[in-house]
Amino acid sequence: MTLALTFLGAAGTVTGSKFLLDDRHSRVLVDCGLYQGERRWRRMNWEPLVAGPKSITDVVLTHAHLDHCGYLPALVRQGFAGPVWATAGTAALTEIVLRDSAHLQEEEAMFAQREGYSRHDPPQPLYTVADTERAIRLLRSCDFGQSTTLLSGAELSLTRAGHVLGSASALVTHGDTQVLFSGDLGRPQHPLLRGRSAPPVARTVVIESTYGDRTHPEEQDHEVLAGAIRRTIGRGGSIVIPAFAVDRTELVLLAIARLQIAGSIPEVPVYVDSPMALAALEVYRRPELAAELRSEALRDLATLRGVREARSADESKRLNNPGRPCIIISASGMASGGRVVHHLASLLPHPNNTVVLTGYQAAGTRGRALQEGVRQVKIHGQYVRVRAEVVVDSTFSVHADSAELVAWLAAMPQPPETVYLVHGEPESSAALAEQIRASLDTTVAVPRLGERVVLT
Numbered sequence: 001m002t003l004a005l006t007f008l009g010a011a012g013t014v015t016g017s018k019f020l021l022d023d024r025h026s027r028v029l030v031d032c033g034l035y036q037g038e039r040r041w042r043r044m045n046w047e048p049l050v051a052g053p054k055s056i057t058d059v060v061l062t063h064a065h066l067d068h069c070g071y072l073p074a075l076v077r078q079g080f081a082g083p084v085w086a087t088a089g090t091a092a093l094t095e096i097v098l099r100d101s102a103h104l105q106e107e108e109a110m111f112a113q114r115e116g117y118s119r120h121d122p123p124q125p126l127y128t129v130a131d132t133e134r135a136i137r138l139l140r141s142c143d144f145g146q147s148t149t150l151l152s153g154a155e156l157s158l159t160r161a162g163h164v165l166g167s168a169s170a171l172v173t174h175g176d177t178q179v180l181f182s183g184d185l186g187r188p189q190h191p192l193l194r195g196r197s198a199p200p201v202a203r204t205v206v207i208e209s210t211y212g213d214r215t216h217p218e219e220q221d222h223e224v225l226a227g228a229i230r231r232t233i234g235r236g237g238s239i240v241i242p243a244f245a246v247d248r249t250e251l252v253l254l255a256i257a258r259l260q261i262a263g264s265i266p267e268v269p270v271y272v273d274s275p276m277a278l279a280a281l282e283v284y285r286r287p288e289l290a291a292e293l294r295s296e297a298l299r300d301l302a303t304l305r306g307v308r309e310a311r312s313a314d315e316s317k318r319l320n321n322p323g324r325p326c327i328i329i330s331a332s333g334m335a336s337g338g339r340v341v342h343h344l345a346s347l348l349p350h351p352n353n354t355v356v357l358t359g360y361q362a363a364g365t366r367g368r369a370l371q372e373g374v375r376q377v378k379i380h381g382q383y384v385r386v387r388a389e390v391v392v393d394s395t396f397s398v399h400a401d402s403a404e405l406v407a408w409l410a411a412m413p414q415p416p417e418t419v420y421l422v423h424g425e426p427e428s429s430a431a432l433a434e435q436i437r438a439s440l441d442t443t444v445a446v447p448r449l450g451e452r453v454v455l456t
Helices: 039-046 072-077 088-115 129-136 223-234 248-261 275-284 287-292 295-301 313-318 339-347 366-371 402-410 426-439
Strands: 004-007 018-022 027-032 058-060 084-086 139-141 147-149 155-160 168-174 177-181 204-208 239-242 270-273 307-309 327-330 354-357 376-379 382-385 389-392 418-422 443-445 452-454
Touching (some): 072 088, 088 139, 223 248, 339 382, 402 426, 418 426, 426 443
Parallel strands (some): 058 084, 270 307, 418 443
Antiparallel strands (some): 018 027, 168 177
């Protein structure tokens, strides 16, 4: 029986991960993510995913970042009603991420209608809170290393990917055909999580290539962050850190705690201003998930002083003009939405302040624009001057770099027959393809969006 793989997302770009395995009787979707970044990609979120979404038997999630799970309520809205398989950590975080996404989309639609800056009348969210609750009810958890029989009849096994809490690489076995989806791979030494597992045997591998054209710096002391904090506090300003609510906020807090322990920065109030980040922190603290975390990281986090939680909208609004030096950690990490956008609108025009970017900034996002040195940025339909200092601390990344991606493939018990590179900008995927060809005896391809390949 012919098994085919179709690349429905994250081909030619970093976001929107969606990969369909199908034969004549079943269809399994691995990851169900939103496109982010440039408008041409975001518009893809509004296109129907596939003909007959009701015929998809299963969805498998590798982890809970929005670009891997955020399209799920839209798929449910189109009629999907099957099980959604994930680890316990991913399932718990996905609930938080999806509820936040639905709330933000409904809020953005209402704001656009009130301010009149949308070309649609009336503006509509991609999905609603009600769609999200239906999607959450479909989540089914399975343990790392456990073999799970999917509704399609295929077998699923998840191994630790070491990227965020619950993140996994997914091995789908269909008859005698094995397909391994890397998901987002972490670095061998994640500051907070236990390291990733060695990959299993598979004939076909679909691997991310986000950092396929670069290697991470060796230093891990966050001196860029420390220097930015010292300078900003010294001139009476505040530091805004756009941070992904899942994992990145925890890593930023850990870095600040360790800088305080080392005496590298002064003690000032640290505000976590993201309901989703605060909810994610509670998931990271769950005793049943502690086996995924490094004990020394938990110990250092416990020493952090001056942390304040901004839970309500009024508490968040007060941080637009904090009145005294402080550190504000707020989502989203690419400044593409959420509370951090309001803080940027208020604080970017003032040279005493600093924005610290801590992760990958996709093309087309405000974060990428700030990283590239723009002097003005559009927020809620208006242009805002950028007078604040903008710095990039590249040591926060928990994406494997090019050498670490090749090493993960090389650790397989035997080389795969074919490797497909996804989840990367074209230059990054092309560079990684050359490195894999030079290192391993395997066929390497960079698929096009919508391309379909036969596996058996």
